[in-house]
Amino acid sequence: MLPAPTLNSYLLLSAVLFAIGTAGVFLRRNLITILLSVEIMLNAVNLTFVAVGRSLGTVDGQIIVFFVVTVAAAEAAVGLAIVIALFRHRESLSPDDFTSLKW
């Protein structure tokens, strides 16, 4: 039979998700996939906040998740706008094409 989930199970799940997100940022060569990996990492952290908040019996964890979601929305909007501007310049989404600060 499967063991009942404890706080540790949730924290371990969130650690695994965070590591997957980190691997995505390191391994992918596509700006959009890198932004998606950042979203995975943000979600892993959200899960930690909610799990610890639940275990302490406070709503503060959920409120912080609310703020994280807001920041993630702002980050996605600005990040994708930068991706669009870069794509107009180079017709490419590979981060290796954007290594010079000026062109």
Added chain:
Amino acid sequence: MDTLFFWLLATVAIGTSMLVVAQRNPMYSVLLLIASFMALSGLYVLLDAPFVAVTQILIYAGAIMVLFLFVVMLLNVPTEDPPSGYHARLLGGAGPRRAGAVLSAVLLLELGWALSRMGEGQPMGADDLGASTSSVKAIGERLFDISGYAFAFEATSVLILVAMVGAIVLARREPK
């Protein structure tokens, strides 16, 4: 029942997240990430946080991912190009990528080691704290309380405004 749901949703969340990273087509990555968010939203329900679960679906799956999907379709770059050029050979070759994979594995081991030093603790949901965290009323009272998070909430609206103006300025076509 909760135990079964936890392991099921955790498997789905990890599996779809790994596929997001392994996928070469960004379109499939976005759609798989939506599946991952659905699984996480189920986990929030198990954690007595229905407000966060609904927010996750409405804002992440409904708004942010649609924005991503929109950009993927607008730019029309179906697959990842193989690395080319000097910097690609320098930074995008097999060696640095292997180092990146090793680094994220080390991060996972480190976090797992830190967690293994924590006590096992009682199973989630065995206590009766759930009732105090599942109420949306309690979240609203804390969020809009002047001694709570009211200032941060108002600052968030400025952040959204700045992000909106920034996105428009950045994505605008330069006038000739």
